[in-house]
Amino acid sequence: MLVRIVQVFAVLNVLLLAALLYVWGRNWWQLRSKHTLGLVLFSAFLLGENALAAYLFILDPTLNVWIHHDQMVPRPAQIALASFRVLQFLGLVFLTWVTWD
Amino acid sequence: MEAALWYVLTGTRGGANRARVLRAIDERPRNANQLAEDLDLDYKTVRHHLDVLEENNVVTDSGDDYGKVYLPSEAARAHWDTVEEVLEKVI
Numbered sequence: 001m002l003v004r005i006v007q008v009f010a011v012l013n014v015l016l017l018a019a020l021l022y023v024w025g026r027n028w029w030q031l032r033s034k035h036t037l038g039l040v041l042f043s044a045f046l047l048g049e050n051a052l053a054a055y056l057f058i059l060d061p062t063l064n065v066w067i068h069h070d071q072m073v074p075r076p077a078q079i080a081l082a083s084f085r086v087l088q089f090l091g092l093v094f095l096t097w098v099t100w101d
Numbered sequence: 102m103e104a105a106l107w108y109v110l111t112g113t114r115g116g117a118n119r120a121r122v123l124r125a126i127d128e129r130p131r132n133a134n135q136l137a138e139d140l141d142l143d144y145k146t147v148r149h150h151l152d153v154l155e156e157n158n159v160v161t162d163s164g165d166d167y168g169k170v171y172l173p174s175e176a177a178r179a180h181w182d183t184v185e186e187v188l189e190k191v192i
Contacts, residue, residue: 024112027113027117031190033187033190036111099113099114101153
């Protein structure tokens with residue numbers, strides 16, 4: 001269950017960050033200001049982080065087995081991994097909501 | 102104020118049109134209807150942009166109930182060089 005949360009929310013974060021990168025990237029293309037560049041880089045790096053997490057925890061054969069193993073990844077660690085993704089998701093939902101405006 | 106200006110005009114999806122609205126009312130204060138017509142935008146879109154700009158204290162209105170006209174706020178005037186910088190690139 002907790003592992004599923006990690007996987008699902010890593011993918012959801014990738015989708016939200018792709019939407020943010022789209023809006024900010026388009027604005028940067030037009031404006032070329034350091035402010036919009038900052039937003040582009042922020043979304044690009046965090047997109048990379050979540051894409052990597054999605055790959056490692058869903059597709060990578062070694063880590064995918066590891067994360068499902070209760071003895072190797074004790075419950076507190078699973079809760080932590082899931083919390084990171086969910087908290088990031090909540091922040092990104094709000095940021096996407098104000099940016100899509 | 103500068104951070105708000107940058108975000109409202111360049112950080113969001115509707116930023117470019119908000120910049121056009123701001124330039125139009127800087128040239129001449131107008132109401133939402135005139136803005137929709139002059140900028141060839143949907144009335145509801147213009148209303149929304151005006152609300153966002155007003156909420157962020159970028160524009161202010163004349164206070165009339167009906168057909169109130171909008172103009173740049175004091176705060177926007179104080180940072181007009183930032184506004185110009187954005188407008189120059191947006192339009």
